[in-house]
Amino acid sequence: MCPNCRISAVYYPTKSIFHMPEMKVKCDNCNYKFDREPGYFLGAMYISYAIAVFLGITTFALLYFLFPNLSFNWIITILAFVMIIAAKKNYKLSRIIYIHIFPK
Numbered sequence: 001m002c003p004n005c006r007i008s009a010v011y012y013p014t015k016s017i018f019h020m021p022e023m024k025v026k027c028d029n030c031n032y033k034f035d036r037e038p039g040y041f042l043g044a045m046y047i048s049y050a051i052a053v054f055l056g057i058t059t060f061a062l063l064y065f066l067f068p069n070l071s072f073n074w075i076i077t078i079l080a081f082v083m084i085i086a087a088k089k090n091y092k093l094s095r096i097i098y099i100h101i102f103p104k
């Protein structure tokens with residue numbers, strides 16, 4: 001959602017699960033420019049890292065405490081699978097959170 005008008009989407013609809021999400025240059029509704037300067041979204045990397053760490057710790061804790069007989073190798077395998085599945089959502093979410101933190 002656009003941080004200025006909160007109406008239009010920031011990303012184009014994804015073509016398939018194998019394509020990376022593509023961000024629009026400007027908002028369709030209010031012409032707000034999303035990528036304002038080169039390297040603007042570098043800060044979104046920290047948000048992405050925080051989300052990934054939170055997801056990793058939460059997944060590990062759930063697997064460790066809900067399935068006590070599960071071997072450590074299986075926990076790591078499932079954890080890696082969850083992290084790979086969530087990577088695309090994490091990428092989009094971290095950028096959207098970042099432009100809402102620093103909108104101007």
Ligand SMILES: [Zn+2]
Pocket residue numbers: 002003004005006007008027028029030031032
């Ligand atoms: Zn807008």
